[in-house]
Amino acid sequence: xxxxxxxxxxxxxxxxxxxxxxxxxxxxxxxxxxxxxxxxxxxxxxxxxxxxxxxxxxxxxxxxxxxxxxxxxxxxxxxxxxxxxxxxxxxxxxxxxxxxxxxxxxxxxxxxxxxxxxxxxxxxxxxxxxxxxxxxxxxxxxxxxxxxxxxxxxxxxxxxxxxxxxxxxxxxxxxxxxxxxxxxxxxxxxxxxxxxxxxxxxxxxxxxxxxxxxxxxxxxxxxxxxxxxxxxxxxxxxxxxxxxxxxxxxxxxxxxxxxxxxxxxxxxxxxxxxxxxxxxxxxxxxxxxxxxxxxxxxxxxxxxxxxxxxxxxxxxxxxxxxxxxxxxxxxxxxxxxxxxxxxxxxxxxxxx
Amino acid sequence: xxxxxxxxxxxxxxxxxxxxxxxxxxxxxxxxxxxxxxxxxxxxxxxxxxxxxxxxxxxxxxxxxxxxxxxxxxxxxxxxxxxxxxxxxxxxxxxxxxxxxxxxxxxxxxxxxxxxxxxxxxxxxxxxxxxxxxxxxxxxxxxxxxxxxxxxxxxxxxxxxxxxxxxxxxxxxxxxxxxxxxxxxxxxxxxxxxxxxxxxxxxxxxxxxxxxxxxxxxxxxxxxxxxxxxxxxxxxxxxxxxxxxxxxxxxxxxxxxxxxxxxxxxxxxxxxxxxxxxxxxxxxxxxxxxxxxxxxxxxxxxxxxx
Numbered sequence: 001x002x003x004x005x006x007x008x009x010x011x012x013x014x015x016x017x018x019x020x021x022x023x024x025x026x027x028x029x030x031x032x033x034x035x036x037x038x039x040x041x042x043x044x045x046x047x048x049x050x051x052x053x054x055x056x057x058x059x060x061x062x063x064x065x066x067x068x069x070x071x072x073x074x075x076x077x078x079x080x081x082x083x084x085x086x087x088x089x090x091x092x093x094x095x096x097x098x099x100x101x102x103x104x105x106x107x108x109x110x111x112x113x114x115x116x117x118x119x120x121x122x123x124x125x126x127x128x129x130x131x132x133x134x135x136x137x138x139x140x141x142x143x144x145x146x147x148x149x150x151x152x153x154x155x156x157x158x159x160x161x162x163x164x165x166x167x168x169x170x171x172x173x174x175x176x177x178x179x180x181x182x183x184x185x186x187x188x189x190x191x192x193x194x195x196x197x198x199x200x201x202x203x204x205x206x207x208x209x210x211x212x213x214x215x216x217x218x219x220x221x222x223x224x225x226x227x228x229x230x231x232x233x234x235x236x237x238x239x240x241x242x243x244x245x246x247x248x249x250x251x252x253x254x255x256x257x258x259x260x261x262x263x264x265x266x267x268x269x270x271x272x273x274x275x276x277x278x279x280x281x282x283x284x285x286x287x288x289x290x291x292x293x294x295x296x297x298x299x300x301x302x303x304x305x306x307x308x309x310x311x312x313x314x315x316x317x318x319x320x321x322x323x324x325x326x327x328x329x330x331x332x333x334x335x336x337x338x339x340x341x342x343x344x345x346x347x348x349x350x351x352x
Numbered sequence: 353x354x355x356x357x358x359x360x361x362x363x364x365x366x367x368x369x370x371x372x373x374x375x376x377x378x379x380x381x382x383x384x385x386x387x388x389x390x391x392x393x394x395x396x397x398x399x400x401x402x403x404x405x406x407x408x409x410x411x412x413x414x415x416x417x418x419x420x421x422x423x424x425x426x427x428x429x430x431x432x433x434x435x436x437x438x439x440x441x442x443x444x445x446x447x448x449x450x451x452x453x454x455x456x457x458x459x460x461x462x463x464x465x466x467x468x469x470x471x472x473x474x475x476x477x478x479x480x481x482x483x484x485x486x487x488x489x490x491x492x493x494x495x496x497x498x499x500x501x502x503x504x505x506x507x508x509x510x511x512x513x514x515x516x517x518x519x520x521x522x523x524x525x526x527x528x529x530x531x532x533x534x535x536x537x538x539x540x541x542x543x544x545x546x547x548x549x550x551x552x553x554x555x556x557x558x559x560x561x562x563x564x565x566x567x568x569x570x571x572x573x574x575x576x577x578x579x580x581x582x583x584x585x586x587x588x589x590x591x592x593x594x595x596x597x598x599x600x601x602x603x604x605x606x607x608x609x610x611x612x613x614x615x616x617x618x619x620x621x622x623x624x625x626x627x628x629x630x631x632x633x634x635x636x637x638x639x640x641x642x643x644x645x646x647x648x649x650x651x652x653x654x655x656x657x658x
Contacts, residue, residue: 036499047515159640163598164632171625292504296595314514326511330503
């Protein structure tokens, strides 16, 4: 509210549309947050009880080597200069080398990210295509069995440890029933058949026309994606329900019904259209939250993506890899929030 | 709570249901009584409350409930499926899983309590200070809060654990660092609504210093919503702690922490599924209970939603 008021005042003075001012204010606050994000990750890097020089040169290095690396890392400079170096490196995408893989962290991330994007995209597709209808039905038939079902589903979604669900899913659907592929992205004899183009196996296999590989990849992704989608399904259906309830109590709904439109037409054409913008923001937020869920889900399913990379880096005590991952997720989070905020203001006239 | 009150009816019932309360004590007792009654009418919330009470009892009386000591190994009885002797089976070292799950409840309760005790005051202080003083203090403190909020909690906790090193103590610190920001936001919003009220102006006119107003007159007003918030967060705290244990970064074996137990269970998953089944189920039940309890508490203390 306050932002809009100030923006309106400023806009009146300068004759610019208010959303330009909104965009400026939101954008500048995002930049400040991003700087804070960098500072926080920098601070995390400095808290480490391990001496970063010894981590590189090893325990046996003599004093002159130690001093050289100490200077190379810029540790002899004042803290704010070090922070300057850190900022320059991070903003230019130079995350240093990952000690546990021996590669550049940026190369590693390019390699592992597509696997996670593939998993998260399928998961959000499942989450939306189940969560939104459930939320709408629960709101329309408020207090009915379907509403209770939605509530129970939501509670379970918020309370179930995904890693446990993943393990139990593996036992049931892979070991006992044999319906899905096991851990990993492919069975051993399908690995390296298709060329890597996007890094997303389903896409690569489809481009290469290797449908057998595609099927195998699909049988591997379906279980982790469903389990990953569970929490977001709960989140999406709960919010869809409350958005929808808010719309259904409005008078324009009654007016449309009185006009003689059928119940479902009103819901589809009037109520749903009004919650669409809110839903887009919720879904994009859910998508970023999936990245968090991916950390444990990927560990359970031995999925060679971002989450597993982060955990391996953590277990190896590799700060370069960990900080890069934390920073990237933080940046993604801010960016998506920013885009949602702007989208909201542009698409929804009521916020102006 | 309610049963104790209702069993002593008579004079007490009249005192509690009187239409006009004669003293502040009576008024607050009445509010508590009606709150409890509303809470008791919510069956789901009562289920949550009962589960949590049972959990508390299990944690207190763990040595009497558990049929075996938590770390007693017996390699001759390793990986036994659930039976009358071992309700949940035995693990890879022949330890009784049921006993370990029972002892694990202590760790879970400790973690959640510690996190709440650390995070709630930080959030409360940050939020009320920010809201009461406004201006630059507000801008700076809320910026810091925003930065912490711009990470998904587990990722932030992982970052801090990486910096602090694995272990249960550091896991508690890391989780607490991810829990306080939403509380600070909430406390700030509550402070903003009471800041301009007349009673605050009256206290200020009497010459009370700012810190005293914040601590004695603003913070108590924020308490109920902070309590609801932290109760609803408990489920998330349990899940994060278990996830850290599962990833090998929280509680370390041989501690019977449920997440860490799941992590070892994972290695024997396909042959002995029961190793992972019961600790995970325990996590699910407890976090479900906290969610139910928190929902019920919100309906009672903060009826705006309904």
